Amino acid sequence: MANVTFPFPFPDHLITLMPEMIVAIMAMFLLLFDVFVAKGSKTTAYLAIATTVAAGVATWSLQGPDPLVAFYGFFVFDSFAVFSKFLIYVATALGMILSLEYMKNEKHIGEYYVLMLFAMLGMMLMVSSNNFVTMYLGLELMALCVYVLVAYQREVLRANEAALKYFILGALSSGMLLYGITFLYGVTGSFDFAVMGEKLAHAEGDATAAVMLGMVFLIAGLGFKVSMAPFHMWTPDAYEGAPTPVTAFMSVAPKVAGFVIFMRIVADLLPALQHEYQSILIGVAVLTIAVGNLAAIAQRNIKRMLAYSTVGHVGFIMMGLIAGSPAGFSGILVYLSIYLVMTMGVFAVIILMRREGIQGELLDDFAGLSKVRPGYALAMGLFMFSMAGIPFLGGFWAKYVVFMAAVEAGHLYLVLYALLFSAVGAFYYLRVVKYIYFDEERVAFNFIESRPMQATVFVTAVTIVFLGLFPDALFELCRQALVGLV
């Protein structure tokens, strides 16, 4: 860690945080700006989307071959952070685009986009952290914003219920995470992942018990955030109760940030304990894959179904962590990128189907979609096939890379198990396709007409097909993002 100098070395440090500062300042500006905007105007929303683009440009202009470090080593800007930041920008921007129509009747809409920007800021800080101080603060910043976003439609009862459950369990998980961190801090006397990893490798005697305890609590706390079973209880309720664009946002962006932090911790903090954490993660992954794929079958509400499907996907992503190899880590990034595109596309179609009284959330509501809107039906079909992992769509390659990495690391039985449940999962994805193509229309469809959302559906569908045919560019991109890490 660099020496502390006083006064603060001004410009060198701040330039590294340019994207974060743009987001923070714009969020505060929009908070004030929104007061002067007429009700029902979408100016704030478009400015917020422009902010994510500006942050993307700033990140792009800053990136270079060498990792940058700022604030005495509390902030890193390496290629891994750059890649995950771009995933977060895309997820946030798409989440905002999906909100344009859905949230337009809310009374106070300005704060909605401000909170989304702050959540994005929290995640940006998370993926740029190599120590527990920045990581935990980023995590809390993100989590606080998402709690409020879930409860944004206050008059909806189930939104309140969902937010309360999410808040209480989230607070509990933060407590567990902090409890774990205190043990590790107590043994090592540092917050920096690399320094701690160094010291943990030499922990002996009484310290090993404390290290194990700390590690278990750390994994449990992070497991809550990325909804691993048995810590996934909040997921279905929060997904169902939240406004649909928020569901789309929170099913992608926090998972990206959570897994990035997980990878950093596994790579820097716990390399000496690989045997121990692997056995924990294998147990959790077995449970997560089973719970996610089996419970999704019983769901009639598509948001709940997708919540369990997320749990299932998290289980598959964990295979990359268990492999613990560069191939596994780049597999996780590939999976997260493709998962982002698929999920955003699915939620865009769900939001487009919202109509008076019915929100297009039950599986039955999709019946006969192919006859009314063949375009949406085709896109939805593609997303479902892709999520199920049917070959030559994006989702297939996502599963392929993590499974291959796990096989190479010698976890053949785990992969066979995951393949089995992947086949079980195909059932409930394909059931949606069955409703769309083979059932008669029950309620008259009444679609939202919104160019940006139609564009989202189109672009995501094309991306999924394109990535299915030419996945190599994405593989290479993910491999290069990890150059500094492993």
Next chain:
Amino acid sequence: MLETAFFYMFGGMSVLSGMGVVLARNTMHSVMFLIFCFFNASGLFFLLDAEFLGIILILIYVGAVMVLFMFVIMMLEVNAAKLREGFLQYLPLGGMIAVVLMIEFIAASSSGVFAESAMGAVTHMGQEVNNTKEIGQILYTRYLLGFEIAAIILLVALIGAVVLTIRERKDAKYQNMSAQVKVRREDRVRKVSM
């Protein structure tokens, strides 16, 4: 010698006032006892040369948190008699927890981990070490990023609280600024012939 006397004074007072918090019949008195307890704990911090913590304890806990407590208690209208119902019912469980805690404390304090020899001698830093300055320097240099993020978290908490509780009530009286600005003399003043 004088220091030990002060230690027993502050320590004893905080134990007594702590008991007062639990035993007082009036909830308001409990709050007052708690404030007194904080003052004494702050004195203990001063004895340990941690003047920053001592001041912060008074400023934040006494000045802000306890005042908030008082408001809440005044608004809740707690009925002490009702709270005391079922005392006997909860006695076995509560008593058991108290006994277990007592045994834990005795075991821990007699185990030698907290013995004077294991603790290392307490030395005073002297007047030239100013821990307010030390904390300030490390907080605004090494931990500056964390400090700034914490500030943003507080801002988000503020926004969140407002977003979740704001209500536009129909019967509330609002100021319509554009109407106020546009007002003409004829709207407000009427010429009456006497």
